[in-house]
Amino acid sequence: MDKTIKLVFQDGLEIEGKPFGAYTSTAGEVVFNTAMVGYNESLTDPSYKGQILVMTAPMIGNYGVPDDKAMIDSVEEWMESNQIQVKGLVISYYADDYSHWNAVQKLGAWLKSQNIPGVYGVDTRMIAKKLREQGSTLGKIVADTDVDFYNPNLDNLVAQVSCKEVIRYNEGADIRIVLVDCGVKNNIIRCLVSRGVEVIRVPWDYNYETLDYDGLFISNGPGDPALCVPTINHIGESLKGDKPIFGICLGNQLVSLAAGASTYKLKYGHRSHNQPVQLVGTKRCFITSQNHGYAVDDSKLPEGFTTFFTNLNDGTCEGIRHESKPIFTVQFHPEAMGGSIDTEYLFDEFIEEVKKYKSANA
Numbered sequence: 001m002d003k004t005i006k007l008v009f010q011d012g013l014e015i016e017g018k019p020f021g022a023y024t025s026t027a028g029e030v031v032f033n034t035a036m037v038g039y040n041e042s043l044t045d046p047s048y049k050g051q052i053l054v055m056t057a058p059m060i061g062n063y064g065v066p067d068d069k070a071m072i073d074s075v076e077e078w079m080e081s082n083q084i085q086v087k088g089l090v091i092s093y094y095a096d097d098y099s100h101w102n103a104v105q106k107l108g109a110w111l112k113s114q115n116i117p118g119v120y121g122v123d124t125r126m127i128a129k130k131l132r133e134q135g136s137t138l139g140k141i142v143a144d145t146d147v148d149f150y151n152p153n154l155d156n157l158v159a160q161v162s163c164k165e166v167i168r169y170n171e172g173a174d175i176r177i178v179l180v181d182c183g184v185k186n187n188i189i190r191c192l193v194s195r196g197v198e199v200i201r202v203p204w205d206y207n208y209e210t211l212d213y214d215g216l217f218i219s220n221g222p223g224d225p226a227l228c229v230p231t232i233n234h235i236g237e238s239l240k241g242d243k244p245i246f247g248i249c250l251g252n253q254l255v256s257l258a259a260g261a262s263t264y265k266l267k268y269g270h271r272s273h274n275q276p277v278q279l280v281g282t283k284r285c286f287i288t289s290q291n292h293g294y295a296v297d298d299s300k301l302p303e304g305f306t307t308f309f310t311n312l313n314d315g316t317c318e319g320i321r322h323e324s325k326p327i328f329t330v331q332f333h334p335e336a337m338g339g340s341i342d343t344e345y346l347f348d349e350f351i352e353e354v355k356k357y358k359s360a361n362a
């Protein structure tokens with residue numbers, strides 16, 4: 001008889017599916033992503049640490065998996081980090097046969113090689129509707145043995161995915177950017193390096209004020225932002241100075257917390273590549289790539305800060321900026337990967353601000 005595998009929710013709902021990837025049990029927070037493409041990028045995005053990812057695109061696996069070991073300029077060429085970060089993957093139709101010019105293996109084989117279970121043959125749109133109505137919930141994938149539910153948001157996931165030592169890219173360039181790695185996606189490094197700057201990637205709790213640098217970047221990352229106390233304290237010190245600061249996703253939340261704002265958990269988060277955001281004060285809308293469960297409460301921002309972008313679906317805060325200093329942060333992902341690149345220009349604006357700062361302080 002063919003093996004089966006179950007997705008079990010905390011409220012008792014059990015959904016039986018077919019296994020692919022590793023035949024093993026796991027637990028985490030169940031989240032859904034409605035993007036039509038980008039499963040390789042999502043699976044390796046460190047912000048998904050501790051989560052069981054439900055992808056609602058009807059067919060997954062059809063374009064295979066590229067070489068996850070291939071490197072360009074010291075970062076994985078095709079992936080967003082050096083390993084699969086999700087705890088498990090749940091999809092509707094699994095395409096075991098793949099066809100794409102850069103694919104080297106099947107999705108199922110790749111999951112198996114990293115001991116990550118997959119469930120297919122389930123109604124992922126029903127699961128998305130359930131999570132939208134009830135909110136994010138814990139769940140588990142049960143193969144041969146049962147496991148306990150696990151809440152990743154109680155753990156310091158950032159410490160697990162951050163680099164352990166300082167890494168420099170494009171060393172010797174004129175402009176030096178400190179990148180606080182809370183679980184950085186590789187495309188953020190690519191977006192900075194391709195603009196000709198040196199990137200000094202430091203661990204999440206590193207005291208970067210000991211370094212010689214011109215601009216500060218705070219990365220994306222997993223879990224509850226309020227747990228990143230050392231990072232928040234370091235950013236608090238930086239906010240007193242004049243160096244340009246740019247933060248993405250968790251970076252937006254950490255800069256906001258350091259400034260004195262608060263964060264809260266959204267009912268089910270934003271995870272897709274078609275989230276519309278409005279640049280406050282204009283009628284300009286950008287389509288953005290997103291992956292987050294928490295948000296900044298902009299109903300009471302600290303003095304000097306104002307809302308940068310607003311989500312046009314639910315009105316939530318999509319970033320803040322300082323009224324007089326070159327400090328701005330966004331909840332969405334301007335580096336995309338996969339997703340729309342409408343807002344990649346924010347990297348250019350950041351580097352321009354850093355250049356201005358550097359020449360004014362030369």
Ligand SMILES: N[C@@H](CCC(=O)O)C(=O)O
Pocket residue numbers: 047219220221222223224225248249250251291292293294295
């Ligand atoms: N972990 C945070 C940030 C996600 C990210 O940086 O991608 C959240 O879920 O809201």
